[in-house]
């Protein structure tokens with residue numbers, strides 16, 4: 376019979392975080408009352424703009440930091456008390472992975488795999504499979520400091536996965552990966568989840584998160600603002616259009632919000648994102664209003680709403696600033 380410490384079966388909670396609060400003394404910021412649960416076989420996404428608390432929450436979930444309050448259970452164990460045993464069940468990729476630059480990529484990954492308790496032969500077999508999967512075979516003996524950004528991210532993914540963790544915690548894993556590598560990463564994450572791992576990914580790659588995650592949660596100023604299945608969250612915006620206008624130069628856009636059918640206007644990096652009702656003539660009305668504000672539109676896209684728009688609707692703020 377399976378026990379709680381033996382996941383590998385959907386429905387069993389691998390990660391249970393309740394009311395996690397951590398406030399940095401120097402800034403008074405951090406995360407507040409964050410609760411989440413990830414089951415075996417589930418891929419869970421954590422989304423939120425810069426500074427919303429994703430990395431802080433991950434630091435707690437990886438047991439790198441102890442929260443001021445709240446409880447954390449991993450595979451049924453108290454992760455705040457039993458950190459050593461819990462860490463052995465985790466696979467972690469931090470947002471800025473570092474390696475031993477003078478060692479080969481292979482030696483770095485081998486070191487990790489052995490530290491996680493894999494026997495020599497098992498470590499070699501797991502790494503051989505992963506180096507091939509991530510197309511790093513030809514570079515396995517090169518020193519890690521010669522690796523490109525994307526290659527060292529793939530090496531960090533290998534290090535997080537090789538020992539077959541029950542809970543995989545990944546911070547911005549696919550940022551900087553090219554098309555083929557991104558595909559390889561997604562395939563591997565799906566494969567591990569299908570084999571029973573629980574996966575938690577902090578990322579703002581909206582399209583990837585929408586297709587990869589079973590559930591996502593949005594962090595806003597240290598608090599979880601909403602949680603749900605991506606498709607259902609996006610579906611809740613049915614009837615909404617997303618118009619993205621890139622302007623040559625930013626202008627005051629106040630009058631835009633007065634156009635009939637415009638629900639909200641949010642700057643996103645250099646773009647203006649306008650949420651409107653889906654009615655005939657609305658795009659022309661928005662373009663006219665931008666021009667009347669003095670805006671010179673150099674690029675315009677009308678798209679279906681995505682997870683980014685869910686966040687905008689929830690908080691009135693943009694998820695990314697790109």
Ligand SMILES: Nc1ncnc2c1ncn2[C@@H]1O[C@H](COP(=O)(O)OP(=O)(O)OP(=O)(O)O)[C@@H](O)[C@H]1O
Pocket residue numbers: 399400401402403404405423424425426427428429430431432470
């Ligand atoms: N070491 C620290 N000391 C003080 N305040 C911090 C520290 N690290 C983060 N913060 C603050 O805590 C809040 C959450 O930061 P955190 O790095 O968790 O956000 P994030 O969502 O991961 O952002 P990003 O996407 O930029 O990595 C921010 O307001 C940040 O300024």
